[in-house]
Amino acid sequence: SGIIGPKRAEGDLQVPEGFYHIDRFNPLSSFHLSLGINYPNASDKILGKEKPGSDIFIHGSDVTVGCVPLTDDKIKEVYALAVQARNGGQKQIEVHIFPFELTDNKLNRHLENPSYTFWKSLQKGYLFFESRKKLPKIDVRKDGIYDIILQK
Numbered sequence: 001s002g003i004i005g006p007k008r009a010e011g012d013l014q015v016p017e018g019f020y021h022i023d024r025f026n027p028l029s030s031f032h033l034s035l036g037i038n039y040p041n042a043s044d045k046i047l048g049k050e051k052p053g054s055d056i057f058i059h060g061s062d063v064t065v066g067c068v069p070l071t072d073d074k075i076k077e078v079y080a081l082a083v084q085a086r087n088g089g090q091k092q093i094e095v096h097i098f099p100f101e102l103t104d105n106k107l108n109r110h111l112e113n114p115s116y117t118f119w120k121s122l123q124k125g126y127l128f129f130e131s132r133k134k135l136p137k138i139d140v141r142k143d144g145i146y147d148i149i150l151q152k
Contacts, residue, residue, distance in 0.1 A: 002014040002015065004099050004100075005099070005114070006047075006099075007039070007044070007052070007056075007066065008047065008048045008052060009049035010049075010052065011053065015056075015066060015067070015068060015097065016037070016044065016056055017099050017118075017119075018044065018096075018097060018122065019041070019043075019094070019096055019138045019146060020037040020038050020041055020096070021037065021092045021093055021094050021095060022037060022058075022082055022093040024036035025079070025082070025086075026057070029057070029060070031064075031067075032072045032076075033059065033072075033075045033076065034058065034059035034075070035058045035075075035078070035079060035095075036055070036056070037057070037058065037095050039054065039056040040053065041140070042140040042144075043140045043145070046143065046144030053066070056068070058075065058078065059075060060075035060076075094135050096125060096126070096129070098126055099115075099122075102119065102127070107119060121145040121147070124147070125138060125146060125148060136148045136149075137149040137151060
């Protein structure tokens, strides 16, 4: 869908980029199975247009405009894991969506991209997870940029 860069407006054909969580389960989806994410989140509401869009799902059928498509086999696996996590007591199932692997080398190829500063804020969470194999605690600043809350 769309071009590299975050979703900012309804109908822009973009896929959201950022830190989200599953907010609904849809076993009767017309796209096989689907998991809704909490788009727009606090960052999207600050950085997006007046109407940033809504109803973003991870779903099957491997085709989409603006959502996150998986093959039917993959959505079955992801959906089953999400149900197990929820039924096991997990309150929030995180979904982190990045435009690409946010290594310094790959990010620096996009220095001129208007989304570079935003991607630098995503990189903090990406690198935290890659180095610690733990989910970071995320905060959103007043300007819509993500920050990592370091825990003691």
